Amino acid sequence: MMLLVDAGNTRIKWRIVAERVLLASGSLPGAQVAELEAQWRSYGLTRAVLSCVASAAIQACLAEMLARLGVAAHWLHPERLNYGIHNLYDTPGQLGADRYAALIAAARLKLGHSVVVSVGTATTVDMLSMNHEFLGGVIIPGPDLMRAALLNGTGQIENRMRARDASPFHDAARAAPDLQAWPRDTDTAVAMGIGLAQAGAVQAVCERMPCTPDQPLWLILTGGARGALRDWLTIHPHGGAQVQLVEIEDLVLEGLAWVALELASLECGALEQSEQEGSNQA
Structure with missing residues (x-):
């Protein structure tokens, strides 16, 4: 079974899949990352594909957790040309892994x-x-970050909005x-x-x-x-x-699923080639 993880700026989203069939999923704040080990332990996971734009501390926690669970982790890193995407960033590796995964999924929609x-x-x-x-x-x-900047960076706007118990942006805007x-x-x-x-x-x-x-x-x-x-x-x-x-x-998780399929395909191809070479030598 394959674990897909989108560790974002605020939340961590995850899915467990087998042959593109969704078996489990979840989401929690990044500050609660330690709770994931207990949630994942019972699934007998072997592989994980991860996109991480969260803090170095959260990434380290995830890496240590997966190591304890015996899960081989593949961390997605943007490249110039891979997974069907031609990345025209001046420095390809500067592109966020989450944006890269979303682009991979978008490309697959054709x-x-x-x-x-x-x-x-x-x-x-x-x-x-x-x-x-x-x-x-x-x-x-x-949207929420823009609103927070106004609340925290102004005096009168902050007072007037909080005094009236203003709704979050997405309630007022919609x-x-x-x-x-x-x-x-x-x-x-x-x-x-x-x-x-x-x-x-x-x-x-x-x-x-x-x-x-x-x-x-x-x-x-x-x-x-x-x-x-x-x-x-x-x-x-x-x-x-x-x-x-x-x-x-969840376009990022969709992209990670495609990455997982491609990695599995490459691994199968390498295994078949190895078996063929062994047969020829025999």
Whole structure:
């Protein structure tokens, strides 16, 4: 059985699969990483594929835990050309492992020109060409991080919002965004500002995609806070292309599953070659 782990900035998500069949899954805050050993122990795991953008301490804890469980760990590291992705980053290894895994999954969908938007602690907006070239992308604070920055970095806004027990961004923003209306209270002003900032980043990236009217632009939305952004998107790509929206809850874990399958295939191929060489020598 294979363990897939997405250790993000805030939470750790995991799946246990056998031949692409989901057997178990879970999610918990990174601070509770030590609890995972007891949850995984009963499954008789042999392999793990991991993406980690969490702290070095959490990565070390996961590594030690897997070693105690006797699980061989493969940590995903971005490369120039692998898993069907041509990574055009100036320094390929600087790309986050989570973004890399999401791009791998997006490429396997074989949709065409795509913009992969992951909304969580941070929001990432990445461009993937129809030839599976990672053209680049942007990183901005996620909705809740933007809101926290306003609360912690201002005086009057903080006081007015907390005094009124303001809702989190994704509740206020999803109430019914009316981009033609003027915000006339602090909660709405903050929610609309965050929504427009998030959507504006997506719009700006979409405008840079090399689309034509006969080639749709696929907008792939993922991440735990994606619902905060969905209703704010009014995308008008360059070239007049139509936009097709796809939502996938855990694109990173989907990408790790494809990596696991490819590693298993390579291992089987190496084993068959070894057996063939042994047969020839006999």
